Amino acid sequence: MALFISSLNTGSNGNCFYIGNEEEAILVDAGLSCKETEIRMQRLALSMRKVKAIFISHEHSDHIRGLPVLAKKYQLPVYITQSTLLSGRQQIQPNLLNSFVAYSPIQVGNLQITAFPKLHDAAEPHSFTISCAGVKVGVFTDIGNNCENVIHNFKECHAAFLEANYDEEMLDKGRYPYFLKNRIRGGHGHLSNKQALDLFIAHKPSYMSHLFLSHLSKDNNCPNLVHDLFQQHANGTEIIVASRLQETAVYYISA
Template identity: 35%
Template sequence: MRVCLIASGSKGNAVYLQSGESRILVDAGFAARELSRRLELIGVEAQSLDAVFVSHEHGDHCRGLGPLARRYQLPVYMNPETFQALPSLGRVADLHHFDTGSAFTCRDLHVETIPLTHDAARPVAYVVETREGRIGIATDLGIATRLVRERLKGCRVLILEANHDETMLRDGPYPWPLKHRIRGNHGHLSNGDCADLLGDLLWDGLETVFLAHMSETNNRAELALECVQRVLEKQNLCRPQIVVGRQSESSICVSL
């Protein structure tokens, strides 16, 4: 299994997963041409993709979805509520709907969907199970519910939202209504929230944690890492590799 953050942040998000039989993109938050370029930088041709999984309808996750799917005739997986919230998507020839909270199979992958509280029509997190283990992808969380904490256990790789530092957000340039939205139950996880969630998900089989969807205005990588390291130091477990996702470039690729 190979995992890579093609892009991560408020301007665009995409995750690349590769198993023995499958090449999957989770979200397509850049123009199709830019997504193709970024995939090429990690040695992947966009036309070799087997499917796109969609977490929710916001532009930083779906901007290039329609053009990419049509250009390369890609199957697209999303729930009906997300589809209804994408009136500008255009025609997608191979569309697969799932019920949020259910599981589905795509090629050699078993895919679990987890409902989230983010302010979208019906946002989901994914747990993708392969022969090599489980990969959890949870950004734009709103809050880390008990169900989220339970369903993300046992993953070898986690992609978790560390959107903002609470002090930087409070003192930063955003208008108050936007700050309130980000901090609320339908917004984004802070560094402290992310670290708290990670503390519940640590086990000796967890190898890599990607810190994702980091705000360029309200966060810094060292602040997120500091929060996570404090949690890791309290645990008598093997410490996973921590990778900070970037908006401007792909992260390192992790192989299982």
Template identity: 45%
Template sequence: MKYCALASGSNGNSYYIANGSDAVLVDVGINTKHMELRMARLGINPASISAIFITHEHSDHICGLSVFCKRYQIPVYITAGSYKGSRLQLPDYLVHIIEPNAKVDVGSISVYGIPKYHDAKEPCSFLVSNGAFNIGVLTDLGRACDNVKHVIKHADVLLLEANYDEEMLEKGRYSFYLKNRIRSGWGHISNRLSLEVFLESRTPRLRHLILSHLSGQNNTVELVHATFAPHCTDIKLSVATRFQETELFDLYALAKEETVEIRLEQQYMGCQTSLFTKVDEA
């Protein structure tokens, strides 16, 4: 499986996941020109996208959807509440209304809807699976509910929101209303709370954590990386930004690298054991 964040942040979000020739997008929150430019830099053909899944109707998740899906004739999977809230008028034949907890098969992959708390009409996150590996996309989390914890426990790759630093938000220039909306349990999840649910729910199967949907005003890449890095020494850690796409990651290659590293470590420990034995015998 291959995956990347094409855009991540309060100014636009889109995530790409593929298994062989089957590829999906989660959200299209930047305009088509920038979608095409970012995909081109990664060698992704927009026409190869099999389906688009929409988490909710906020503009940073759908602002590029109408043009992009019509240009490339890509079916859109969206809840009834999100579609109504979006006020988009997409061609009927491209719109597939789903339940927040729906399972949709797209070729060799299955996409599972994950209901969540967020101040939108009928929001959901998504877990994408090929039957062997699971990639969870968990952003725009008002709080860490049991559904979020369940995905973290079963994820091999996790795109997890770390939206804001609590002190930066409190001291920042946002209005009192907006600050309360963000931290209300229906808005976004802070670095601290994101780390807490990550540590509570992670399992040894997790290989890669990508921190996502950082606030442009109330967080920094350096801060969020420093918060999580001490707890991610055994996995790959990345931070998706609002400024550019991440690299195109390959889960199979990552799993292969880990296997090689484990074997090398086992060989090293074996040599150490032999060495100690010889010293003791001497």
């Protein structure tokens, strides 16, 4: 059994990732409106009927904006920590709320979802890996640096959504105020192209078939630049730049 995955959108304007098998699926984050999520899934011929749960990484608006409406309309269980729920101030039906604990797997049909803590300027940020029948996909965005949790989980993935938020020179010379630049590169913000590439080169498993470069900055990165940077070191891994404007294709990930 393989996994079908897509980035419905990724960036400061909204993040939502689809991971599923032939029977069921989950969404990681719900940063698009319910309507836009439905539109993009319909274009990909993905059915909301297969979506069985939503997992929330942290409370920033680009990850939870569409959560209350989406969860209520489809009566989807929402897996979210108490601190993230309180900080996000989202009104979720109590019967839909579920918590999770780092490194305690949650079973959704044949999908096994495991959360792990990461460094980001949020209340209780986590990333996730999703496994099914020996295939593992990771969602690694909104990460301040390559901590041991990130490295450990990245090394086990057949495919990954990996943040490559900014080019260091573009950020340094760009229009952002000094405090914002420091927030982005300060260890609890976002991964630079170089940091993401270092992780990829040093810890990519030989069997990683796909890498989705994710959460690119609109102002401080360039899709072509980062694609070319990673392509030089791909060694058989397909490099996809996930857009902040539209969904990617659906990719089939197998062992």
